[in-house]
Amino acid sequence: MQRRLLITYLTLLAAVLAGLSVPLGVAVGSRNAQEMFIDRLNDTARFASLAEPALRTGYIQTLEAELRQYDEMFGIAAAVTGRDGRLVLTSRDDLDLAAEPVRARVEAALSGERAGFGGGLWPWHDEPLVVAEPVGRGGDVIGVAVTLSPSDTLHSLTLRNWALLLGLSLLVLLVGAVAAVPLTRWMLRPVRDLDDAALAWTEGRFGDRVPAGSGPPELRQLTASFNTMAERIATLVERQRSFVSYASHQLRTPLATMRLSLDNLGPSVRGEGADDYRMVAEEVVHMGRMCDALLTYARAEATADEVVEVDAAAVADERVAVWRQAAGLAGVALSRAGAHRAPARAAPEALDQALDALLSNAVKFAGHGATVTVTVEPSGSDVDIHVVDSGPGMPADDLAKAAQPFWRRSTHQNIEGSGLGVTVADALIAASGGRLDLLPAEPHGLHARVRLKAAS
Template identity: 35%
Template sequence: MTRRIVLALLALTVVLVAAAAVPLGLSITQREHLAFRDKAQAATRVIAASAEEYLSDRAPADAMNADLSDVAKAGDCAAVYEANGRLVAATPCQAAQAPEARELAAETLTGREPEPPETDGRLLAAEPVGTFRQPDGAVVLARSAAPLNTRIAVTWAWIGLVAVTGIAASALVSVRLARWVNRPLTTLDTAAHRLGEGRLGERAVVDSGPPEVRRLAATFNTMAARTENLIHGHQAVIADVSHQLRTPLAALRLRLDLLATAAPESAPELLTSAQEEVARLSRLVDGLLAVARAEQTVPRPVPVRVDEIVADRITAWEPVAQERGIHLTSSSRTAGPVALGKGDLEQVLDNLLANALDAVPDGGTVTIDSTSVAGAVRVRVVDDGPGMTPEARAVAFHRFGNPKARGSGLGLAIVHRLITVNGGTIALEETPGGGLTVVLDLPLWHDRRTP
């Protein structure tokens, strides 16, 4: 990728530099040629003016000779010819008397304006003396083109130097740009490859490269973290399930072994014990299925009336409470519906009531109250049972977190998942005078948008 970016940018730079530098160089070269010819032609006109005084007006030749001397000092060659082509005066340099110069003078004397030729590194310029149609003579000047060629060569050298510098700078910038873009992509590819090999802690670098690549790396890291948590969570579930099922399975096997060899009078007792272990296994499996469903569910919020759900669950659990001699009460002072998944609040209250009724002794009390707080509805399930130690409350929402739990140890984990996935919060507090208080803060319906 780096090579492709560099080659593409270099090709583009070369094309742009060539498109700009070559026309510029040609334009400067043409302008230098025109300026050089104009200056030579102007010098020739000066000599032609003084020669006209000598040939046409029969004035002394002093002015003409002075101009020829100045031209000679400047390094040019000049010659003055009469109308019949005879040489009148010339500089010591013989270039203006060469055959090409005489041909140019003869053509000028015919009344035409020939194109000044360039021969042997010299530029020839001719001007008529007197009138253009019937000249009294002609002046030919030969000027060396070496200074012109030197200036043109220097100009092209500067243009080439600028072009090469631009291409080199473009190459340097393109290499750095390509590496700036490619390096984080390379590290991201390496991280993805290592993650695919099972290195779950692998992460991509997110502090270099373009913003788009940084966002891609951050998204990859989020995905990798979720994948790591998911796999570790599955491993933890498998370990927890294996640990929790080992004990009832061992007890069940022991009961069945004893049942096979026991006396007939003890068989009913052993069979009852085996059935209790089977029931315990069934509760564990049901709890694990409930946890799996809760973790895989993404609820669609609907408006839920807390007071109606509380009253419904109180009615459903009242027979169980009366059977155990427990007072089950409720009170509601809520302002509006909450945003929860359909059926989630019922499941949450069922788990909390089941735990509370199992923990509270005969004659105890379980109360559900709901009140409106800032932006939420607070539901409290209060009991006066034995409560939980601070250590137990700290791990209560983990699967099998409380080793002293009477049930499967999964009820509060299910409740925690159902509440947090709906955007609420849950906390465990100590009831004044003894017992446990579960505090649920549920988001109000108008504070949530249906996805």
């Protein structure tokens, strides 16, 4: 964003400088040409005034010497023509008045028209400056005085002025660019702080706030509004967590009491009430597991404040060893593959509990004779932990719903569980700054991929 803002600012500054410099350059070039024209007009008018008595008396030697001296001193050709336009006096023997635009100016002067400034002589025009003045009195034109000035000096002066103007414009643009960098940083600092705070919230760090007091007033107001919103949301989230934790703790005591009472009632239950007794006992156990899962879920959302370095490969080895016996009893072959060391960033115990939840589901739902493989793969800046089973898998629609709290497939309603296993695993991995994806395995089965940031 800072780069785009700098480009926009410098583009506008360059447009303003161009809008000011181009007309100024045109004006400077026109002024230089006009000053040169006025100077040559004065010289030509002087020669015309001297040529009038010379042409009438025929005494032209003095005027010819002056024209040649003028040409030698300034390098400007000068000539005087008669009434018929033919050369009478010239400062150079090879001077040709028949070429354009000299001929047109001489003919205009012979008709009594005085010389006028026709516009700037730009550096890309190489013709000389021609000034022609009629010679005579009272409308009686008896000849023309002409000067032909080379434009090299004028072009050099104009180019130097333009180069100076361009240099000044580039200097202003450079100063503007240097000044724009700290200015844009100051303007965008609240935006970067907001982005950092938003990122912290996505990682579960609800205590982070945006520093106030920097940037433009509008962004300071946005910062204050964000902090107010963050404070209220953090309060609501904390209340929710506290409620879930408190409710689960409070329910565990009466459930334990009910379980103890049921155990005491067991010997007294008659044959016709055995089925009801067993159903109630199973429901009490199920409710106890549900409370434990709710407590785990509430803790999972609060673990992002402390992220540490863990060896994902070592954690995978440990959890596979723990679950190997349960997998064998269920007729599932559990194996471990991939790297033997993979440092990653995760909340304490988060990866352990997430793998427990994923392995529990894999062993439970893959079916007898299936295989479950846990693979650890470092991948650049990430570490991937794959839990792949060869069971029946799930349709794509069900995979998208699997992380929802208490969601269970219709075919799994009678299988033991709380419906929070994948939800807890997803919350733990998200709290660690990672991601849990449920994908179809090839040719069939379920592929659970845990992606954590690699430890530097």
